[in-house]
Every structure is written in C-alpha cells, then in structure tokens.
C-alpha cells in the first residue's frame with residue numbers, strides 16, 4: 001500500500017507538495033510538515049500550538065472529545081482505584097507498573113532520597129517570611145544542580161535515573177520547607193516509615209514539640225490527587241521542560257522552568273484562582289452575576305476551573321476529584337464553598353454559552369476545596385500540583401533524552417515589525 005499523504009498546493013506558484021501522514025496509536029493522525037520550508041519556502045503558523053504535535057510520546061494519552069485519560073495505556077479511573085501514587089511514579093518513569101519486588105525497591109530508593117542537603121536550609125532563610133511558596137520552589141529547585149552535580153551527565157542513563165529519583169523524592173521535602181518558612185516553624189525532616197504523601201503531610205504539619213500522627217484520610221486524598229495530577233502529556237509546563245531540556249540544560253534547571261510555567265493561572269495556578277474566585281463570589285445569590293460576567297465578551301473575567309485546551313467533555317479527573325472531595329468533607333466537615341462550587345457547576349453546565357463552547361469543570365475545580373479542608377493554605381495549592389507533576393515532567397525529559405534525532409526546540413515566527421531602515425544620528429531622533 002502506498003504511503004498516506006496530504007497534498008498542499010501553493011496557489012501563488014501552482015507547486016504541489018505531498019506531506020506524509022503518520023498514524024498515532026490513538027487520537028488524530030499527524031501530518032509531517034518538516035519539508036514545507038524546503039519544498040515551498042513556507043513555515044506553518046499555529047499560535048498556541050492548537051494544531052501542532054511537538055513530539056512523539058508513549059507516556060500519556062488523552063482523548064479530548066471523549067474525556068478519557070490513560071497513563072501508559074491504563075485508564076486513569078483504574079489507576080486511581082487500584083494503585084498508589086508511588087506505583088504511578090514507577091509506571092510513568094519506567095513504562096510498566098512495578099511487581100511486588102520492584103515496588104519494594106522503588107519505594108526504598110525514593111524514601112532514601114527525600115532529605116535535602118543541609119546547606120539548602122540556608123536558602124530558605126534568604127527569602128522574606130511572606131514569599132510566595134511557588135517563588136521559593138522555582139529558586140530552590142533550580143539550585144539543586146549546585147548540590148547534586150555528581151550525577152549530572154545527561155547522556156548517562158544511570159545519572160538520568162538517579163536524578164529522576166532525587167527530584168521525585170525531594171520535591172515534597174522542598175514543598176513542606178516552603179510552607180514552614182511561611183509559617184515561621186522549623187523545617188521537619190522526613191520519616192522513612194511513612195508513605196510518600198504521608199511524609200508530605202507530616203513534614204508540613206508536625207513540629208519538633210510533640211508527636212504527630214498522619215490522618216489516613218488526608219494521606220489517601222493527597223495520594224488520589226497526586227495520581228490525577230501526575231502527567232497530562234504535552235501541557236504547557238511539560239512542553240516547557242522539554243523545550244528547556246532540548247538545549248542540553250541540566251534536568252534541575254528544566255524542572256525549575258516547568259515549575260515557573262505551572263504557576264500561571266491559566267495552568268497550575270488555576271487551583272489557587274478557583275478558591276479565590278469562589279470566595280469572591282461569596283454566596284449562591286451572586287452566581288448569576290458572575291456567570292454573566294464570564295459570558296461577557298468585553299469582560300476579561302473567566303470562570304476558573306472551567307474549560308480545557310484538549311478536553312471538550314468532562315475532564316475525567318474532575319469526576320474523581322469531586323468524589324474525593326465529598327469523602328474529605330465527610331471527615332473534616334462541610335465547607336460552604338463546596339455548596340457554592342456545586343451550584344456554580346450546575347448553573348454553568350446548563351448554560352448555552354458553556355454548552356456551545358464545551359466548557360466543563362477541569363481537574364482544578366474541586367481540588368482546592370480538598371486542600372483547604374486539609375489545612376493547606378491557598379498559596380500552597382500550586383506547589384502541591386508541582387510536587388505531583390514532577391514525575392510527569394521528568395518522565396518526558398527522560399523520554400526526550402533517549403530520542404535518536406533529538407533536536408533543539410526552536411519555533412519560527414511570522415515577522416510583523418518595521419521594514420529595513422537606517423539608524424538616524426542621535427540628534428535627529430524624535
């Protein structure tokens with residue numbers, strides 16, 4: 001059978017070029033446009049990458065119209081129901097779920113990399129007491145390369161894996177240290193008998209003054225949230241990690257770039273923005289007014305936690321987060337924001353504007369209510385997301401590093417500035 005192609009005709013010159021079509025295992029086939037500049041002297045123009053696949057990847061697949069998500073072929077609902085976050089880390093990083101012995105070893109490896117170099121504690125002292133924890137996290141993660149340069153040969157598979165383990169293990173310790181700095185308490189060392197999420201709860205909320213017992217409801221809720229946030233293919237922060245990595249930058253610098261990108265309210269910062277917005281709406285009586293604002297084309301206001309670039313259906317993660325939210329509130333007591341969120345969801349889902357544009361709640365619509373119930377402050381929400389997403393970022397970086405023809409990521413542009421002109425002498429400039 002001949003190769004599938006799509007033919008592009010330049011109607012200025014009448015020249016045709018056949019571009020080859022490559023099938024994907026799932027989802028849309030892709031057309032290879034790399035030959036366009038040579039054949040037609042044209043670049044493709046696609047702001048926001050709405051129609052552009054930047055790589056081939058075997059890690060995660062999401063079907064936007066159907067609202068399905070799979071890690072390494074396993075549906076997210078099954079993974080969230082049957083696995084722990086640490087098993088998911090193994091799956092994303094190594095391609096397969098661990099067996100009993102692999103899981104024991106992997107847990108051990110991650111557990112024994114959780115401590116930070118003692119000198120890193122000084123970094124936190126340099127930040128103002130009220131520094132945003134995402135600002136601290138960007139800086140501290142970037143600085144890790146200064147401490148762990150013994151295994152920084154990006155062309156050595158063993159070095160890459162050790163760095164991945166270090167990052168996954170140390171991110172919760174860094175997150176907890178950011179929180180402790182904000183509240184003015186001493187940084188707490190992780191405990192090797194606790195689970196990944198158990199340790200995060202412990203290092204955030206324990207103090208040296210008394211024993212602290214981790215609540216299994218909190219530990220389980222975080223574990224589920226972390227599974228749901230672990231990876232999401234070529235989202236903005238993962239693409240940032242890949243772009244940074246394509247230059248040969250060290251992986252700590254790449255993950256710091258991912259953390260910075262995640263911070264924006266259109267991405268990981270949405271969970272913080274949702275809670276602030278719910279508080280701003282204040283009561284069910286005000287919902288209609290805010291929905292009208294969201295629909296007004298002249299008002300920049302958007303319903304945070306609604307809409308997604310790829311999902312044109314319910315975000316499957318949102319359903320699971322909502323279920324977890326109910327469980328957490330059953331233990332920690334109801335939150336008036338939950339009632340407000342559910343009413344807002346109801347109203348928006350019945351509204352023509354949202355139906356037409358296929359705008360549904362995304363993963364972050366309910367996650368903030370869970371974090372709030374667990375006593376995690378609003379400015380830490382995106383930090384929690386960053387901890388969970390680290391495994392996704394580093395798995396993509398590792399995948400990219402093993403590609404045979406890996407190239408530096410370097411988009412082109414359509415220039416819209418002034419035409420060529422001469423530099424006037426200073427005295428003649430207006």
Ligand code: ACO
Nearest residue numbers: 265266267268270294302303304305306307308309357362
């Ligand atoms: N509230 C109101 N209107 C919206 C919203 C929203 N949350 N999201 C999209 N729209 C409207 C847009 O105004 C636009 O309307 P138009 O066609 O009349 O111009 C249409 O829906 C399409 O929106 P785009 O901005 O073109 O969609 P895009 O795919 O570029 O944006 C995004 C996706 C950024 C997630 C957007 O939906 C948004 O800003 N949502 C709120 C922020 C949010 O929750 N982000 C978290 C995403 S999930 C994550 O990162 C973990």
